[in-house]
Amino acid sequence: MSAAPTLRRRLLLGLLLPLLALLGVGVVADYRTGVRLAEDAYDHALTSTAIALAARLELDKDHDLDVDLPAAAEAVLRSDPTDRIDFAVYDHQGKLISGNAGLRELAAAPGSANPAFSDAVRDGTPLRVVTYRYAGPEGMATIIVVETTRKRQRAAAQVLVSTGWPNVLMVAATLLIVFFGVRYALAPLDALGRSIDRRAPDDLGPIPLHGTPGEARPLVAALNRLMDNLRRSTALQQAFLSNAAHQLRTPLAGLQTQVELALDAVAAPDRPRLEAMREATARLVRLTHQMLALARSAPEAGAGQQCEPVDLPALLEDAACGHLDRALARGIDLGFEPAPATVAGSRWLLHEMLANLIDNALAYAPAGSAVTVRCGSAADGGAFLEVEDAGPGIPAAERARVIERFYRIPGSEPAGSGLGLAIVHEGACRHGARLDLDDGAHGRGTRVRVRFPAP
Numbered sequence: 001m002s003a004a005p006t007l008r009r010r011l012l013l014g015l016l017l018p019l020l021a022l023l024g025v026g027v028v029a030d031y032r033t034g035v036r037l038a039e040d041a042y043d044h045a046l047t048s049t050a051i052a053l054a055a056r057l058e059l060d061k062d063h064d065l066d067v068d069l070p071a072a073a074e075a076v077l078r079s080d081p082t083d084r085i086d087f088a089v090y091d092h093q094g095k096l097i098s099g100n101a102g103l104r105e106l107a108a109a110p111g112s113a114n115p116a117f118s119d120a121v122r123d124g125t126p127l128r129v130v131t132y133r134y135a136g137p138e139g140m141a142t143i144i145v146v147e148t149t150r151k152r153q154r155a156a157a158q159v160l161v162s163t164g165w166p167n168v169l170m171v172a173a174t175l176l177i178v179f180f181g182v183r184y185a186l187a188p189l190d191a192l193g194r195s196i197d198r199r200a201p202d203d204l205g206p207i208p209l210h211g212t213p214g215e216a217r218p219l220v221a222a223l224n225r226l227m228d229n230l231r232r233s234t235a236l237q238q239a240f241l242s243n244a245a246h247q248l249r250t251p252l253a254g255l256q257t258q259v260e261l262a263l264d265a266v267a268a269p270d271r272p273r274l275e276a277m278r279e280a281t282a283r284l285v286r287l288t289h290q291m292l293a294l295a296r297s298a299p300e301a302g303a304g305q306q307c308e309p310v311d312l313p314a315l316l317e318d319a320a321c322g323h324l325d326r327a328l329a330r331g332i333d334l335g336f337e338p339a340p341a342t343v344a345g346s347r348w349l350l351h352e353m354l355a356n357l358i359d360n361a362l363a364y365a366p367a368g369s370a371v372t373v374r375c376g377s378a379a380d381g382g383a384f385l386e387v388e389d390a391g392p393g394i395p396a397a398e399r400a401r402v403i404e405r406f407y408r409i410p411g412s413e414p415a416g417s418g419l420g421l422a423i424v425h426e427g428a429c430r431h432g433a434r435l436d437l438d439d440g441a442h443g444r445g446t447r448v449r450v451r452f453p454a455p
Contacts, residue, residue, distance in 0.1 A: 007189070011182050016175065023171045027164050034159035042152055043130065047115050050132035050145045053089060057097075057138050065091045065139050067098040083148040092140040103144045107131050120146070128152065188213045192220070204231040256281045310347050312375035312383060313338035315354060319373065323358050331367045334358075339376030341383035343452045345431045350385075353427040356420040357387040357448055364391035365445070381454035390445040399437040424450065 053067065060066040067089050078085055088099035096104075108116035108131035115132040125148055132143045192212060206224040209217060259278045266274060316338045327334035343350070354373070361371040369390040378384050394402055394409070401407050403425040421435075428435045433452045440447045 008182055008186055012175075012179060015178050019171050019174060023167050026167045027160075030163035030167065031156075031160050034163055035156050038155040038159060039152065042128070042147075042155075043117055046117075046128065046130045046145055046147055047132065049085070049087070050115060050130050050143045053087060053143050053145070054132065054134040054136070054141065057089070057134065057136070057141055059138050065097055065141055069098060080147075082151050082154075085145065085147050087146070088144045090142045090144075092142075094142075097141065099144075103146060106146060107142060107144050122146075189216060192216060196223075204228075204234070252281070252284065307344045308347060309342050310345055310350050312341040312343065312350075312385060315347075315350055315385075316373055316375055318351060319354050319358055322355065323362065326362055327371065330362065330365075332362060332365055333370040334362070335370060335372045337372060337374040337376075339374070341375050341377045343383045343431065344455065345452075346427075349427045349430060353424045353450065354385060354387075356423050357385070360420045360448075361387050361389035361391070361446075365389040366391065369445075378451060383452045384449055385452075386447065386449040388440050388445065388447040390440060393439060393444065393446050394437055402437070403435065421448075424448070 056068045086100050088103040089097040106120050106129045115130050118129045120127045127146045129146050134141045204227045207220050263274050316336050365371050371389045374386040398409050403421045405422040428450050433450050436449045438447045
């Protein structure tokens with residue numbers, strides 16, 4: 001799955017393409033301007049050579065045009081260390097006066113500009129040609145001067161480098177400025193995202209508009225309206241669950257009481273059916289209670305509830321009152337080892353978690369054994385709740401599945417709903433805690449520990 005496009009990437013790409021286009025246009029324009037200036041300079045020097053040759057024209061004793069060009073002057077003319085220069089001088093009749101006769105074919109056509117410039121290739125070598133038509137008191141002549149183009153090619157390369165690199169560096173510097181500018185401009189959005197990401201799953205309070213960029217305020221306002229609607233929906237759901245719990249518990253408790261009373265009044269032959277009815281009613285009461293507790297412990301049901309400091313030793317004391325009778329009836333030594341510890345959370349949910357852990361331990365611990373409930377502070381500064389029993393234990397391969405809803409280990413006794421550890425797991429997640437399932441003391445039984453993070 002491809003990464004979602006970001007505003008930063010879109011801004012940078014949107015600026016990069018025009019800047020690259022401007023870079024290309026700028027390099028081409030600067031290169032052409034620089035090359036043209038260099039060509040004009042070299043053409044001016046070539047024209048000066050042709051004019052210098054024209055200045056050497058004179059009439060000989062037969063009144064014919066001639067070029068008075070001493071050998072030393074011709075040597076200076078051809079002394080360029082980079083390019084080779086050649087020339088030819090023709091009179092008005094096309095007769096070669098001086099120079100290389102093979103240059104006639106390179107002359108510009110009559111009627112061209114004076115001087116006239118052209119490019120040519122001779123023997124595979126590119127040449128620059130100037131044709132200068134002289135008309136003076138001595139007569140008329142056509143002067144052709146050719147020069148190889150090595151200096152011109154070298155100058156063009158230098159112009160390309162000298163114009164290209166500054167433009168590249170300018171665009172690179174502009175991109176860096178744009179990059180950091182965009183990063184600075186979008187920093188409030190990044191901060192807003194981190195602020196929302198750090199919010200607890202059940203925090204449905206409004207996002208502060210202070211410090212939010214104007215462009216993001218409509219989005220934040222829409223999120224606040226959404227969370228307000230969700231908070232109201234959560235409150236309605238929570239009210240429904242509370243009412244449902246109250247409405248279901250009353251008739252179920254009445255049904256259980258009536259079955260208990262009926263057991264005392266019926267004859268012995270009818271007692272097995274009522275015993276079965278009592279057990280079924282007890283399972284129904286517990287299943288209903290657990291399902292309501294599971295629904296109330298889910299994040300979507302508890303979102304928006306405020307946390308409060310909960311004293312864990314006091315929580316253990318409350319749990320002792322509700323489970324001692326059951327432990328005594330089964331001959332189980334239910335012990336409590338409280339140590340000072342406090343966590344921030346939902347008191348009823350923590351009580352429900354602990355009640356389910358103790359219920360599970362009492363259900364699976366054999367008669368005459370012990371169940372120990374502990375709380376305290378861990379070495380990392382966090383608190384913990386722990387229940388340890390001497391029952392059959394949970395195989396290591398099943399520990400990842402027993403926290404699933406309605407899952408029970410095949411063949412396990414006694415019969416249950418498979419919701420106890422699911423409620424504990426949901427409650428641990430709600431409090432950012434970790435649920436650990438281990439073997440009990442001496443490798444026997446089960447030890448369930450809920451480890452809360454350090455404040």
